[in-house]
Amino acid sequence: MSLGSVDPEMARAIASEIERQQTSLELIASENFASCAVLEAMGTPLTNKYAEGYPGRRYYGGCEYIDVVESLAIERAERLFGADHANVQPHSGSSANMAAYFAVLEPGDTILGMELSHGGHLTHGSEVNFSGQFFKFVRYGVGEQDQRIDFDQVRELARAHRPKLIQCGYTAYPRTIDFRSFGEIAREVDAILFADIAHIAGLVVAGVHPTPVGHAQIVTTTTHKTLRGPRGGLILCDAKYAPAIDRAVFPFSQGGPLEHVIAAKAVALEEASRPEFKEYAQQIVRNARAMAEAVAERGFRLVSGGTDNHLFVIDFRDRELSGLKAQRRLDRAGITTSKSTVPGERRSPWVTSGLRVGTPAITTRGMREEEMRQIAGWLADVLENLEDEELAARIREQVCELCLRFPLPYPVLA
Numbered sequence: 504m505s506l507g508s509v510d511p512e513m514a515r516a517i518a519s520e521i522e523r524q525q526t527s528l529e530l531i532a533s534e535n536f537a538s539c540a541v542l543e544a545m546g547t548p549l550t551n552k553y554a555e556g557y558p559g560r561r562y563y564g565g566c567e568y569i570d571v572v573e574s575l576a577i578e579r580a581e582r583l584f585g586a587d588h589a590n591v592q593p594h595s596g597s598s599a600n601m602a603a604y605f606a607v608l609e610p611g612d613t614i615l616g617m618e619l620s621h622g623g624h625l626t627h628g629s630e631v632n633f634s635g636q637f638f639k640f641v642r643y644g645v646g647e648q649d650q651r652i653d654f655d656q657v658r659e660l661a662r663a664h665r666p667k668l669i670q671c672g673y674t675a676y677p678r679t680i681d682f683r684s685f686g687e688i689a690r691e692v693d694a695i696l697f698a699d700i701a702h703i704a705g706l707v708v709a710g711v712h713p714t715p716v717g718h719a720q721i722v723t724t725t726t727h728k729t730l731r732g733p734r735g736g737l738i739l740c741d742a743k744y745a746p747a748i749d750r751a752v753f754p755f756s757q758g759g760p761l762e763h764v765i766a767a768k769a770v771a772l773e774e775a776s777r778p779e780f781k782e783y784a785q786q787i788v789r790n791a792r793a794m795a796e797a798v799a800e801r802g803f804r805l806v807s808g809g810t811d812n813h814l815f816v817i818d819f820r821d822r823e824l825s826g827l828k829a830q831r832r833l834d835r836a837g838i839t840t841s842k843s844t845v846p847g848e849r850r851s852p853w854v855t856s857g858l859r860v861g862t863p864a865i866t867t868r869g870m871r872e873e874e875m876r877q878i879a880g881w882l883a884d885v886l887e888n889l890e891d892e893e894l895a896a897r898i899r900e901q902v903c904e905l906c907l908r909f910p911l912p913y914p915v916l917a
């Protein structure tokens with residue numbers, strides 16, 4: 504029986520969400536549109552199977568085909584990233600990070616990580632997150648002038664605090680990350696380098712951003728951001744850390760793996776190994792640059808002055824406008840963004856003084872520089888005329904028309 508006949512209420516809610524995705528501009532830097540092949544793998548009876556353990560060493564019977572599925576995902580991840588070892592079971596980026604920390608640290612150990620308001624993630628030591636409760640975080644940040652990572656400060660703090668682990672990789676950092684310099688500093692103080700490439704994994708595999716593999720001993724990522732797979736996580740590591748990483752995922756922090764999602768991860772990894780994906784990643788970056796430049800030309804200040812990757816952050820500290828208000832106003836025009844803290848933040852993490860804008864999702868739709876300039880114009884128009892409801896409604900229409908010119912390939916649910 505189809506979903507529509509078993510549960511029409513739910514079918515309607517899902518159909519509405521698909522329609523929202525079809526008809527609005529997704530500029531949230533951490534979102535993307537998975538392919539129909541990825542969705543197909545995810546929606547299979549693989550969800551029925553318990554498979555605690557790893558290929559060849561399962562705690563349940565009947566895992567012969569599940570082993571094929573997971574082994575494909577592992578091999579593809581290792582090959583694509585050039586890593587010694589991959590664990591494809593983490594349910595999310597946060598779960599991957601939890602396993603990464605506990606694989607090599609004891610509670611109370613010191614981690615050198617980025618100042619959260621400068622672009623870090625919750626799992627990089629927020630006090631409301633397990634990371635901040637179990638580990639002692641010392642923080643580096645971006646320079647006041649150029650708003651880029653200050654490696655003199657990273658080195659100084661590493662020497663002074665001798666952290667067991669140095670964390671790099673961020674949520675809202677618009678510039679290329681110099682993993683080599685992080686690696687040198689980590690070696691000097693005998694720390695493990697941990698790179699969280701949740702946002703940039705797709706750029707990394709396409710060669711559009713330098714890889715942390717070879718510099719960082721442990722690398723985590725989500726699979727649903729620029730990598731464009733199903734929602735989930737992934738850990739890569741040097742051979743030396745493989746047993747500890749595997750134990751930290753199962754049995755330490757997870758039970759049965761989501762094999763239907765792991766199958767979809769494998770499909771996404773296969774897609775990401777193709778030449779078209781390289782072109783896609785290059786276009787993401789060209790699009791981000793084009794939109795950032797057009798927004799800056801309208802007089803908005805950008806964190807670090809621009810972007811090298813898939814996102815930029817507008818800094819409203821010189822305006823009355825907050826990130827929260829900007830996000831809400833843009834929503835009315837069908838432009839979906841996410842507020843963001845900025846370096847030197849004075850507002851709360853709920854309100855914020857910044858807006859993070861990313862191009863992975865709209866680039867998947869096939870939009871290019873011309874559309875970026877158009878969208879930047881709408882975005883600036885809304886932010887400059889916050890109370891103009893008519894303007895917002897007019898832009899909403901135009902957004903809808905643009906989206907229908909670049910449709911998503913998803914079937915419409917009845």
Ligand SMILES: *Cc1c(COP(=O)(O)O)cnc(C)c1O
Nearest residue numbers: 595596597624673674699701725
């Ligand atoms: C998104 C993100 C995560 C967490 O991913 P979830 O799947 O939402 O748990 C971890 N680290 C960074 C840097 C991220 O941007």
